[in-house]
Amino acid sequence: MDIKRSEVYRYLGYGRNKPDEKVYEAVEECIDLVVKNSDMKSIYRIFDLNVEGSTIIIDNSFKTESKNLSKNLTGCEKIVLFGATLGTGVDMLIKKYSKLDMSYAVIIQAAAATVIEEYCDICQKEIENKLAAENKFIRPRFSPGYGDFSINHQKEIINMLDCPRKIGLMLTESLMLVPSKSVTAVMGISSEKQDCHIKGCEECEKLDCKYRRS
Amino acid sequence: MSILDILGKRIVFFDGGTGTLLQEKGLQAGEIPELWNINRADDVVDIHKKYFEAGADIVLANTFGGNGIKLHDTNKTVEEIVTAAINNVNKAKEESGIKDRPLFCALDMGPTGKLLKPMGDLDFDDAYEAFKQMAICGEKAGADLILIETMSDTYELKSAVLAAKENTNLPVFATVVFDEKGKLLTGGNVKAVVAMLEGLGVDALGINCGLGPVQMKDIALEILKEASIPVIVNPNAGLPRNENGKTVYDVTPEKFSDIMKEIAEAGAWVIGGCCGTTPEHIKLLKQKCGNLEPLKIEPKNKTIVTSYARAVEINDIPVIIGERINPTGKSRFKQALRENDIDYILREGFAQQKNGAHILDVNVGLPDINEVTMIEAVTKELQSVIDLPLQIDTSNTEAMEKALRHYNGKAMINSVNGKKESMEAVFPLVKKYGGVVVGLTLDESGIPETAEERFNVAKKIVETAKSYGIDKKDIVIDVLCMTVSSDNKSAMVTLDALKMVKERLGVRTILGVSNISFGLPQREIINSNFYTMALMAGLDCAIINPASEGMMKAYYSYKALAGKDENCVEYIEKYSGEQSKAPVKQQNTGEMTxxxxxxxxxxxxxxxxxxxxxxxxxxxxxxxxxxxxxxxxxxxxxxxxxxxxxxxxxxxxxxxxxxxxxxxxxxxxGEVQEKKGKVILATVKGDIHDIGKNIVKVLLENYSFEVYDLGKDVPIELVVETAIKEDVKLVGLSALMTTTVTSMEETIKALREKKPDCKVMVGGAVLTQEYADMIKADHYSKDAMASVYYAEKVLCSCDCCK
Missing domain, CATH: 1.10.1240.10 (Methionine synthase domain)
Structure with missing residues (x-):
């Protein structure tokens, strides 16, 4: 797995700045720790999709309104529901270092955020390749909480994929994903190729975000 | 007739997948299958009937997710669902017309779908309550047994087993999901799961779901190697595959039953199927295995303690139990206990793990603290960051029960002794929760002076334990060591007694080694040499300080010399680097201020x-x-x-x-550094991400503020109560998500009402100045330093801070 150091530094607030040697070494050590303590698991299923205006209906049962997502899904006839997690080991690691050394805790947290995204990219690529064989293409992955796609929809995605049982990914009462380094997302499937390389960050309307990818 | 009467007389058959068949009948993804018990009862009865006809002895009621947590958003109660589900199985029994063998209905209890604390937000006791409600309804509705299945977290599993056993008289079976590496999602392995379940006293245990029979076979064999009770194996029909958006399973009834036959021949007593298996799978299974003679179960006699993730077997390789989590003679530790500074205790735990401890002793008894709540908190916190098994060390029975109940795994228990009163208090707890208990060879007449007399007390302990149903494999005897400075024969008495109990009683042994040198100078010299002597005499566990070089040297040397360290690998790894290790990347700090x-x-x-x-x-x-x-x-x-x-x-x-x-x-x-003022920090109710709050804490403490860290997911009342009780003038609240900012707003509102002179600063990923204004916070901290500056502004009267 190619873990982009630049992403780790972005999460740590470095922007374009270079870290000093001490931080550089700590980052390398923490990436190693994260990879060793991860138990990566993912699941996806393809469902029927209906988009009318900003109304999105998945599998005839999961219905939602979202302008941003419906735009992302224009021209799609099916949709992938997707869930992935690094497992509880990474959460324990962060907790452990929160007691031992906070500087490590924040670096581990940034490294883990990078690893889960990287892992999702790999999973997405696999789905992409599989669908390519049928001349189908997928859209950028879109997660609950992006734009006006409500975070409440974590619930439907988790239930429809049976995530707790299949990959140990669950929700808290307040709709947080546990283990914390986890992702749920949807990806539209269409017969036409569209640029699939734009990711969530650039799509976001919060232009002054200090973590924004430039 | 009970299922237990048949177990072992012939192979017992479970049914196969239910969900798969419901899907064929139209169950949608994400739909709650348990509602079908009422809305589509005929379809459910039909599936059950097919399984009985195919040859299943036990059919699972359609109650997998029928707990109050999963049913929360439906308009049906647990009682309605469970009763309807059990009735459906009983109806199927009748309609099948089968009279030549008894048919059984199992209440099926799957996981709640929530992750338990500390990683998730579901409390152990709430999980217990949910399972308790199901179990009671199930028994009342006429279930013949309870199957707890598809568990992937030992903690949730434990809550379910306790709920089933404490509230019903039904037989309890439990199966878990292992992945191909033989691990649960939360990290536990076969040894750890088997030890915990046997300790809790389930009637049968095993594996289901997750894998097909091919991948499951090796794990099933491993379970059979560990278990001393009947084993259940319920695989899927292979690994799931995505086909046109549908999940499909490929293993045919022929292949399924062939492999399952091998598993039954290897010793599994109860077999059936899980996802993707059909009545056809069960039919062939029964044909091929129905006439097999169940293999006799050999008791394994292994002494095992576990955490949620690992098992430590007390066998011929000596085990080190870290003694440092104990206030005796440690003023800093006492202070930590009084100040509720659990982080300090955790750091003691980390250090001992790093230094080579295999188990950690946990003693938090101080006359002026509440040991019952403290030991529960400390065990839970330790288990949230350290995967070593713990030894619960207390003479307070209430504290012992509290810790054992909430312990994730099978704990070591320190201790019981030969006094009637002690045995009557401790043995029922060992029997109920499982555990390996330390038996001290002292009784009403004190500590015997001779080895023979100590042996007699040990014998009494082992025999009395047996009358409670506790096997001697779950007892380790401590023949006690007294300082040689007051009696120069005491070491030899201890070693003689040690040999005697090992040889004549066949039990494992333990010693608090360092007592031997009490009152002598340079105690490590005596301790480490006595340790070697004790190891030679057959000592299995030593309670020592793993930071002591001398003791660890004795340990590694003994292992190498006694042929317990193959090729001296451990010894070499430990000590070869020491001389030659160049100071790697050691920064030149010599000149630094x-x-x-x-x-x-x-x-x-x-x-x-x-x-x-x-x-x-x-x-x-x-x-x-x-x-x-x-x-x-x-x-x-x-x-x-x-x-x-x-x-x-x-x-x-x-x-x-x-x-x-x-x-x-x-x-x-005797100098005290003045604190600048008190600050409460809390990650708000519903929010479980506390990294931001922890960053602020480190910095505030640096700047001499007295921080009351209330943790994460903090109830509003606790923030308010603490603010009033400690008269705190500044509260820092953190929230990560939009969904939890609401509870931040409510916390602020409650503070305004009950503690109006208290300022509130807020921070967290989703917050902005605008948001902070909206929820009426006094200050928005854009980062950790901003919190420090604001705290100085609010709480400091000195000029330098203004």
């Missing part, structure tokens, strides 16, 4: 230099002339964007180490 080590974030050096400085300088001068200016400089750099968060925190940690050194010096001369 304390201020510079802090600015550059060199933690160890900062602590060491500060300690050195206390010899010549006044503690307060060190703080004011070196520590504070360095911290200020780093803080300013962070604000300007020339220093980044990791560096800020490295400096903060270095400063913390320096403060510890200075504090030690101040304690010695």
């Amino acid at each position: 304390l201020g510079e080590t802090i600015e550059k974030g060199f933690k160890e050096q900062a602590g060491a230099i500060a300690l050195e400085m206390t010899k010549t300088m006044k503690p307060l001068d060190i703080i004011n002339s070196e520590l504070i200016p360095a911290l200020d400089k780093v803080g300013k750099g962070f604000e300007k964007g020339t220093i980044f968060l990791p560096q800020l925190l490295m400096s903060a940690e270095a400063a913390k180490a320096a403060f510890e050194s200075v504090k030690t010096a101040m304690d010695k001369v």
Whole structure:
């Protein structure tokens, strides 16, 4: 797995700045720790999709309104529901270092955020390749909480994929994903190729975000 | 007739998948299958009937997710669902017309779908309540047994087993999901799961779901190697595959039953199927295995303690139990207990793990603290960050029960002794929760002087335990060691007694080794040599300080010399590097001042230099002339964007180490550093991400604020109560998500009402100034330094802070 150091530094607030040697070494050590303590698991299923205006209906049962997502899904006839997690080991690691050394805790947290995204990219690529064989293409992955796609929809995605049982990914009462380094997302499937390389960050309307990818 | 009457007489058959068949009948993804018990009862009865006809002895009621947590958003109660589900199975029994064999209905209890604390937000006791409600309804509705299945977390599993056993008289079976590596989602392995379940007293245990028979076979064999009770194997029909958006399973009934036959021949007594298996699978299974003679179960006699993730077997390789989590004779530890400073206790735990402990002893008894609540909190916290098994060390039975009940795994219990009263109090707990109990060879007449008499007490303990149904494999005997300084025969008496109990009773042994040298100078010399002698005499577990070089040297040398360290691998790994190890990348800090080590974030050096400085300088001068200016400089750099968060925190940690050194010096001369004021920190109710709050905590402590860290997912009332009780004038609240900002707003509102003179600062990923204004916070902290500056503004009267 190619873990982009630049992403780790972005999460740590470095922007374009270079870290000093001490931080550089700590980052390398923490990436190693994260990879060793991860138990990566993912699941996806393809469902029927209906988009009318900003109304999105998945599998005839999961219905939602979202302008941003419906735009992302224009021209799609099916949709992938997707869930992935690094497992509880990474959460324990962060907790452990929160007691031992906070500087490590924040670096581990940034490294883990990078690893889960990287892992999702790999999973997405696999789905992409599989669908390519049928001349189908997928859209950028879109997660609950992006734009006006409500975070409440974590619930439907988790239930429809049976995530707790299949990959140990669950929700808290307040709709947080546990283990914390986890992702749920949807990806539209269409017969036409569209640029699939734009990711969530650039799509976001919060232009002054200090973590924004430039 | 009970299922237990048949078990072992012939192979018993479970049914196969239900969900798969419901899907064929139209169950949608995400739909709650348990509702079909009422809305589509005929379809459910039909599936059950097909399984009975195919040859299943036990059919699972359609109650997998029928707990109050999963049914929460439906308009049906647990009782309605469970009763309807059991009735459906009983109807199927009748309609099948089968009379030549007894048919059984199992209440099926799957996981709640929530992750338990500390990683998730479901409390152990709430999980217990949910399972309890199901179990009671199930028994009332006429279930013949309870199957707890598809569990992937030992903690949730334990809550379900306790709920089933404490509230019903039904037989309890339990199966878990292992992945191909033989691990649960939460990390537990076969050994750990089997030991815990046997300790809890289930009637049969095993594996289901997750894998097909091919991948499951090896794991099933491993379970059979560990278990001393009947084993259940219920695989899927292969690994799931995505086909046109549908999940499909490929293993045919022929292949399925062939492999399952091998598993039954290897010793599984109860077999069936899970996802993707059909009545056809069960039919062939029965045909091929119906006439097999169940293999006799051999008791394994292994002495095993576990955590949620690992099992430690007390066998011929000696085990080290870390003794440092204990206030006896440690003023710093006592202080930590009184101040509820659990982090300090956790750091003692980390250090011992690093130094080679296999199990950690946990003793938090102090006359002036509430041991019952403290031991529960400490065991839970330790288990959330350290995967070593724990030894619950208390003479308070209530505290012992509290800790054992909430312990994730099969604990070691320290201790019981030969007194009637002690055995009557402790053995029922060992029987109920499982555990390996330490038996001290003393009784009403005190500690016997001779080896023979100590042996007799040990014998009494082992025999009495047996009358409670506790096997001697779950007892380790401590023949006690008394200091040689007052009786020069005491060491030999101890060793003689040790040999006697091992040879004649066949039990494992344990000693608190360092008592031997009490009252003597340079105790490590005597301790380590006595340790070697005890190991030679057959000592299995030693309660020692793993930071003691001498003891660890004795340990590794003994293992190498006694042929317990193959090719001396461990010894070489431990000691070969020591001489030649070049100081790798050791920074040249020789020339640095304390201020510079802090600015550059060199933690160890900062602590060491500060300690050195206390010899010549006044503690307060060190703080004011070196520590504070360095911290200020780093803080300013962070604000300007020339220093980044990791560096800020490295400096903060270095400063913390320096403060510890200075504090030690101040304690010695009885000086106290004045605190700038009290601040409460909390991650709000519903929010479980506390990294931001923890960053703020480190910095505030650096700047001498007294921080009350209430943790994460903090109830509103607790924030308010603490603010009132401690008269706190500043509260810092953190929230990560939009969904939890609401509870931040409510917390602020409650504070305004009940503690109006208290200011509130807020921070967290989703917050902005605008948001903070909207929820009426006094201050929005854009980062950790901003919190420090605001705290100074609110709480400090001195000029330097204004």
